[in-house]
Amino acid sequence: MAGTDLYDDIGTGYALGRRTDPRWMTAILDALGGARTIANVGAGTGSYEPDDRTVVALEPSTEMIRQRPPEVGPAVRAVAEALPLRDHAVDAALAVLTVHHWTDWRAGLAELRRIAPRRVVLAYDTSLHTEFWFVREYVPEIADLERTRPSAADIAGELGADSVTPLPLPWDFVDGVFPAYWRRPDAYLDPRVRRACSALAQTDPAAVDRGVRRLRADLDSGRWHDDHRDLLDLDQWDAGFRLVVSHT
Structure with missing residues (x-):
């Protein structure tokens, strides 16, 4: 995922909030096609690693590696750029929700091209993230962070993508990615949920606390609904x- 220092710091308890959603898993398996050997770059806790293929997991953070369950196997410490x-x-x-954390994302994508003829990257449109109601109305400081990150279109262009498929978030999505609770706003009042979202973990805690207080008040008054x-x-x-x- 990110550099070692970032996820060694914010990754504690990550496995509890970031679970595999079978709908995304199905899409990822379809995208992998007939690939039998897979390098999972920025593997984290292994949420979206196929269990019926040979997987080489690569992850820089010892904290994330520590949280990998036995059934997904160990990971090698490595950064995407090398x-x-x-x-x-x-x-x-x-590469699942990791490119935006890389120190040099273009160098990392070049490494993906080097090691494999097929590349499957789950990324996101950063502009849509900045328009998410939690950002727009409660913690606008998150938008400043998102604007520094490569967007899905940037990644697709760099890879010369053959396809770019939208993955909407179902209302009952079980993987606690930042916008996962778009219809369940009470979830953002839970600090465990917030700790599993890197966008919140990397934003000024005072700004996040202010936004959460405002959200709680709007939920209590009925204004949010x-x-x-x-x-x-x-x-x-x-x-x-x-x-x-993308594939060659």
């Missing part, structure tokens, strides 16, 4: 997540 694999070492390179009544009838919502696939 992968310890030979050219064309695997059938596919997988009045203002966002249109969301309550939706089964899914496009938060900007995109599955980028």
